[in-house]
Amino acid sequence: NxxxxxxxxxxxxxxxxxxxxxxxxxxxxxxxxxxxxxxxxxxxxxxxxxxxxxxxxxxxxxxxxxxxxxxxxxxxxxxxxxxxxELCLDNLTNVLKIKDSLFSEIMNILEFHISYYIFYKLVKCVQYLHESDIPITHRDLKLENVFISMDGRIILSGLFLAKEVVNDLMYSDVGDLRYQAPEVGTDTNGYNHLIDIYSLSMIGAQIFGFDIYDIFDGK
Missing domain, CATH: 3.30.200.20 (Phosphorylase Kinase; domain 1)
Structure with missing residues (x-):
């Protein structure tokens, strides 16, 4: 309110x-x-x-x-x-630091299942926004805007740049450059909710320990 x-x-x-x-x-x-x-x-x-x-x-x-x-x-x-x-336990940035400190450089099966669970729950959060009665594009997905609730749920924050969009395209150059899809701010034809999927892939790369620059290079 x-x-x-x-x-x-x-x-x-x-x-x-x-x-x-x-x-x-x-x-x-x-x-x-x-x-x-x-x-x-x-x-x-x-x-x-x-x-x-x-x-x-x-x-x-x-x-x-x-x-x-x-x-x-x-x-x-x-x-x-x-x-x-609401007060949360922590954000995903700190959770990944703890995860990295507990496991070796080569991912084992336990770390894989932990990483998979985190990413799966994060995908469900983004799906919720995109499939709401009036679809919402977050536009600022990043590690710092993913939190762990007091009861252990993965939840999204940082909705200050989010936009309710039905059929219209968006044109504003917003979001964190580290996670921003290439078409944001450069494509005069506008962009849609799929920019969140690009940001999600950047977060996923960090969850699973991939090199995010491989995504930049299209590998």
Whole structure:
């Protein structure tokens, strides 16, 4: 829900800072009204960006979905845009670092099954977006936007650039260049939801330990 009169300092205790990036900072906070813990993202945007991200977030998030992170409140305060959302165990970047530290350079059958499970669940998340009643293109799929929920589910975050698209093409040059499909920003004919599949392949390469530059080279 959009909240207009919520005050960050009065409503939450800051427990610790979880990270930076994606336009802002991420904190673990405790809600003073119910003593529950949440993740709170503080975004630094200009006025046009604030309204765009606020509107898109309200339109796109499907409450109760097991495939995307749960957003609870969004509000603008003191030139910052805040998003209150569910607290997760970790993101996929850190999970892969742990996985790499536990296994040798050559993938064994156990590591393969772990990698397969992670990638399979991630594919199901993207499938959920693409096959929603009004299809959604994420447009910013990357390791940092894949999280592990408190009950162990793979879920997607970072939907601030996502777009509801029925039949129209998209033209905006958005997303992380490391995961961005070649046609984004270069093809004047526009692009569609398949850009998410390209980004998904880049994530999959890292999950299974492939060289992502082989994808760039078409190998």
């Amino acid at each position: 959009k909240v207009d009169n919520l005050n960050f300092e009065n409503a939450f205790h800051i427990i610790n800072k979880l990270g930076d990036g994606g336009w802002g900072e991420l904190y673990k906070v405790q809600d003073k009204s119910n003593n529950k813990y949440y993740a709170l993202k503080k975004l630094t945007l200009n006025d046009k960006e604030k309204q765009y991200v606020l509107n898109e977030t309200q339109n796109l998030i499907k409450p109760g979905s097991k495939f995307v992170i749960q957003y609870y409140h969004s509000w603008v305060e003191s030139n910052f845009l805040y998003h209150q959302m």
